[in-house]
Amino acid sequence: MKRFALKSNGSLYPWRFRLVIGLLGLCCAAVVWRIAELHVLDEGFLRSQGDKRSVRHVPIPAHRGQITDRNGEPLAVSTPVLTIWANPSQLIDQQAHWPELASALGTDLATFSERLKANADKEFIYLRRRMTPASGEAVMALKVHGVYSIEEYRRFYPAGEVAAHLVGFTNVDEQGQEGLELAYDQWLQGVPGKRQVLQDRRGRLIKDVQVVSNARPGNDLRLSIDLRLQYLAHRQLREGMQEFGAKAGSVVMLDVHTGEVLAMVNQPSYNPNNRANLQPSMMRNRAMIDVFEPGSTMKPISMTAALATGRWKPSDQVNVYPGTLRIGRYTIRDVSRAPGGVLDLAGILLKSSNVGMSKVALDIGGEAVHDAMAAVGLGEYTGVGFPGESVGKLPTYRTWRSAETAALSYGYGLSVTAVQLAQAYAILANDGRKVPMSLLRVDGLPDTQQVLPEDATRMVQEMLQNVIEAEGGTHRARVPGYHVSGKSGTARKASTSSKGYQEDSYRSLFAGFGPSSDPRIAIAVVIDEPSNGGYYGGLVAAPVFGGLMSNALRLMNVAPDNLASLEQPALPSPPALATTGEPR
Template identity: 35%
Template structure:
């Protein structure tokens, strides 16, 4: 290279350009460093949020609702898998807009002008939507009108979550998935199913569409049955592969609930009660079966009932658990208590004879009367013929406070112990002033209102020999703790007297339980109305069996029977006999009537 060429190259180097390029590159590096420092040090949250949006996934670990069983493990409430359909109207609208703009671009239209003309854009989106036959198929398979589906999807396109249908079958869900509709999503859920249907509806209750307990056991043990969902937070790569588990919260498994109900006895009780209500054209009815040894409720039924799997026709009056909510004056079913009170106090003895002549008496300016003049009656005859005069005269031998407190001790005026939602404690005010006439009416079942459950508890106390136990709707491994409130020999004496109700001349000769000695008592009371009593009646039948060793207490109540037949022995007696007989056989309780008859024959031969 010549000197002239070297001089030309040297002169071609321009210093300021070199420094300018260096300065620009340095500035770029400084800007990048500053930006990196800003993102990572000063404001790192934004970058983290953007990263999390792309990589973090939160997976819900759903806890399926617990099951409800009867005492033998038969399902009373189960959860079955279903699918819900929901829509994202905003995503659908964006998809329709893309299709409109794509079509306009192919036609060579000005896209920017079309986007500015919102009315024209909406018009074209609706045309694209309506021309797609899949939306009509969606409406058909969901059994909804096309206009209703259109309203949910197109009226407000700013929404991101709209239910189209809850709890559809997996087959319908598969059909919808195959339609491949933009903005339509499927959500796995569960639906409550009740295998026993209307037979156990009032006990088990039901849930709403979101799985929350509304009535019965479903409501009472809602928290235990629900559990708690878990959550798992993971980081995934672009291919959806799990990279890291960031957080994991285990779900709280729900508890199953085992009831004291025996589904076999529940079915027998419901059938018998429903037949009685229909046969006598009654407004309603209730029945209960209680194990006197444990306090467990083996059956609790009401009529009318409802189908918990389809609440379309489940009117509020059908959903009410009348056995624990509805109150009535129990009538003559409490007369055994009045006799027991006299025996416990000592004012009478078991072979006492009460003079009821002339069949009526005036008490505190009012009249207590029997249908006929029975003259002198034994305690057994008083219960057999259900004499108001007999028990009223026994009540006159007792201090007022003693009889009132005796009824309270038996369970009137307090909850039975089931803790079921809506249970009433009855209407009984022992602390008020009682007139002589009120005490007389109290002895034969007026001036006090009780539920079927409360009366069942009283008779369970009689069946257990005087031990009062709270009732329970849950299966127990041990008997409920009890308290002796009556002497056993007095209770047994009264229970044996109550057998006479089934004899000729008693109030229920046609309600015998084949093969078993059963103690019972009929009851018929007028229904109270404003200012007095109306023309409607309530028919009761309550009893325990078998007498030789009581196992069950059964109470049947029929409310407002129609026609001329309304006495408890007639309207409730047959149902009582059917329930008691069926339940004792199911529990394999040995018949005792034959042994009793043989024993009587032996005693007569000895004489």
């Protein structure tokens, strides 16, 4: 048998040994080169990889801009709060601390345990959002492993339900959801900042390194409303509704010269700070969204159209006997009969004669009435930018039939909002000049547009003052110390389930302005479905107008223009004395 002789180094194949040694040497050289490359030529890579495992960027919350009234009174502010969150994969092993943690969070232990176990495989869940700083710090003081906090802001509304429909509210992430919070969401939103921190592998803070970018708070928003007038309107409307058992209502107050909305309230309302049992119907800004037939409050607009044609003068008379007017298959009726069956134009407004107004409108044509109503902004947006604003409906026809013309002249066959109604009367009060409406404070006097003839509107102003002050007028709208002007209206509510109108279902309306000598304020009052004591606008809505106008003019330091109404009757002279010095 042939034997192989081994060399002295014991290697059978020396070239294999050298190959292995060479490969090991190349591997060592590659490792050394890589180490040198990383530490000398490309050290930024190692640094970035290390930073990814320890350096974090934590957002710095930015508070939302403040909303104030025209005088700087806060209507919406952002307050600092703490949001508590947890890493369930860490907290699941801390069962001994669960009872005290659940108690501090304000929840029962069973619910807390069930939720934590259901999310045991996750690394992030909210335990409770937007806690007050004191409550949040009490939770963090327990020092439970796996529980952390985030600084956030919560929206608070100091005026509560008084300004809720106008201001609106935000969601839990401070994003606008309703009202002006939604309309000006981008303007109010802040830009969060960024802070660089060092954390360990468990997410615990080691060091606050630096602020990368500062948080930028949102812009403030100053509204046109006066919170004092807003409170007055809210109280006056609520009392009026309670007295007559009404279902809902709205009040809008405008500055005649600037177009600013000084007050806008609705009932029923809600508390934006506590929306636990909030019903969707309570959030509706009825003054901007609900539309209705304005009834007799449109007669002053129709009368202005008649005077503007030059065919009619205030002294012209109309025969309204016997208080009805037959047009085709429709019969127009007056609620109150005119003495002698004849009325001048002022008497038509004073008696609110549908027959008289219809005859005037039939003489000038439906197109003239339509154009006057369109000129004061009916059937179009007000331009205030409120979310969901309704435009209403102002019909137009190629050929105006008699029934359509007559109905339009006394406020039927069209639909408006309370804001549009207030704007129409503000234009009448401003001698036919239209001013852009605004929900934001206006500095200075804006540009105006003459949309109705000045002489015609001034004649109607005198007629509307007569409506309130003359014998048989709407005395409930009177304001002691001031001459005011206005017109009531009572409109039947249209049926939603069938054609025609509902039985015993009305809206009570009143719109006007004051003081008559130099109008400053225009007010529209809408009260929906009064059920106790009556439903006529002069009975239900007029006292709300009168009470609010009285308080508003005094609050705004408007000089009285009717001091005679404030004069006290002369006191009787004291009884004559007898010679004994004793009274007889």
